[in-house]
Amino acid sequence: MAQHALRAALAPPQARVARHRPIRYNDGVDKGGFALRIETLYEFLLLTSNLNFTETAKSFFISQSVLSGHISSLEKELGALLFVRDRHSVRLTEAGRLFQKDAQRIVEDYERALEHLSQYADGVSSVIRIGFLEGSFGSFLPLVCRGYRKEHPDVDFHFRTMELANIQKALNENEIDVGLAIYQDGIQGAKFCYRRLYEDxxxxxxxxxxxxxxxxxxxxxxxxxxxxxxxxxxxxxxxxxxxxxxxxxxxxxxxxxxxxxxxxxxxxxxxxxxxxxxxxxxxxxxxxxxxxxxxxxxxxxxCAGAVWKRSKETGAITSFIDFLEEACEGFGKEEFLARSGPDALPSLQFPSSPSRAQPPGGHARP
The missing domain is CATH 3.40.190.10 (Periplasmic binding protein-like II)
Known part of the structure; x- marks a missing residue:
């Protein structure tokens, strides 16, 4: 894991082999050594942001001495000093700043894994990740996605509001599946597919x-x-x-x-x-x-509409885009931009279930 790589890089050469050992989790078998708990990483990350042991301990409903013990144990496991502490201040060390990035990734991966398990428990087999320009698409979007989920309960949605340049970057790096964005008609390359919804x-x-x-x-x-x-x-x-x-x-x-x-x-x-x-x-x-x-x-x-990467196109993506276009048939620009809820919209024309095949799959979870 990331903390082992950091520890190996910071340790003196003669200590690297001895220190490179698996993390011992608190499984009731090995009572010695440090048991890395995900909660400790949460504590560490909050402490890096406020540099205040008292406030961090309060946030996690533990005593300051317990928090200090957790951080000290983490430092021993990593073989690096993460904080410089005295009576008047707390400072993050260079090693602490380096580990902060890795700890953030570990926590994000952990939360993503929990989300995947939750989706599995809920019967979700695919996720469509949508990035959209704030202000360019209004109340209709979550309503259409809710209608699609009623027809395809095994498909879930993740949403991100993004700037235009970030949507293009996220599509290129496969961080989102569909971008709801603007584009100039007639000069786009073959790398992406487009579906026009309205004209801005x-x-x-x-x-x-x-x-x-x-x-x-x-x-x-x-x-x-x-x-x-x-x-x-x-x-x-x-x-x-x-x-x-x-x-x-x-x-x-x-x-x-x-x-x-x-x-x-x-x-x-x-x-x-x-x-x-x-x-x-x-x-x-x-x-x-x-x-x-x-x-x-x-x-x-x-043009304003849906954009997706041709090489990453799936049945779930094309099925959703078709559903979106049909549901909003007859919408004008004002309806696409309306932000006052369903009362400000014409009736959404949700396609009937019997006429639509179940999508063969969307974004595969890692």
Whole structure:
């Protein structure tokens, strides 16, 4: 395991062979040595975040002396000092920072294993992992997934809200099975499959009170002298490259977006009085402080829908995508973006069970 590799790396050469032994679990047979408990790793990880033995002990309903004993035993097992402690402070050592990453992975693997066992107990044979852009898909998504589960109770769903670049990365690295994202029609490669659900559009996000906020529409020429925040270049969205050039030619000051999230961008627009090229679905984050004004220039439209990796396509994935498309037949953009629950949606047209074969399998659990 990871802790053995760390211990071997930190130990002096003559001690490495002696120390490289299996971890002795508390099985009632071997009473000597250290019994690694997953709870100790949880305690260690919380302690690395707050560097406070008293608060960590309270969080786990144990005494400070018990916690100190657990950490000391862990350090002895690893053969490395994880914390430097004195009367006034607690500091994480370099070895502690190194082990922190491995401990986090061990805990995540443990929790994933528990989840797999829980799914097995519930009769779940496959999981569809969905990553979606926050704001671009609303209340309909969990309702459709619930409808699909009624028809296919052996399929479960995992959801992650993600930024666009992270969705593409997660698909490439097989961390998700389906991305609900945006893409430019007609220039995508054969590596991915796509299913269009609605059409989004680039707009001009303008702080309330800005000279352009009340305009029915604006064109690129209207942005002369403005500081304009624009999305980063992306080879899959050639319209953005053209927009960068057009804005500079029109005399606008172009600033590539460098925000952690949409909320940060909206706050910056209001605070700094700048404008941004942003997708229309992001208006939900404007909080009444930002107006979205249509851009009159051509080719501002972009597709929104499901994306999945062709080489990882399974029967469960294609079955779900078909179900999703049929269930939302007749939906417009506003219905896809609605966030007020089922009352704000047209009736979902769930396909009937007899007409649909059971999917042959989804994402195989490791």
């Amino acid at each position: 559009r680039y707009m001009l996000a303008v702080p309330v009170g800005h000279r352009l906020a009340k305009r029915a529409s604006v064109c690129i020429a209207d942005l002369r002298g403005e500081r304009v925040v624009v999305p980063h270049f992306n080879r899959s969205k050639s319209m953005l490259e053209q927009m960068h050039v057009k804005l500079r030619n029109a005399g606008a000051e172009v600033r590539p977006a460098g925000f952690e999230d949409v909320g940060a961008m909206m706050a910056t627009l209001v605070t700094a009085g700048v404008v941004a090229i942003a997708l229309d679905h992001l208006r939900v984050f404007g909080n009444g402080n930002v107006e979205f004004v249509p851009l009159a220039d051509e080719n501002m439209e972009i």
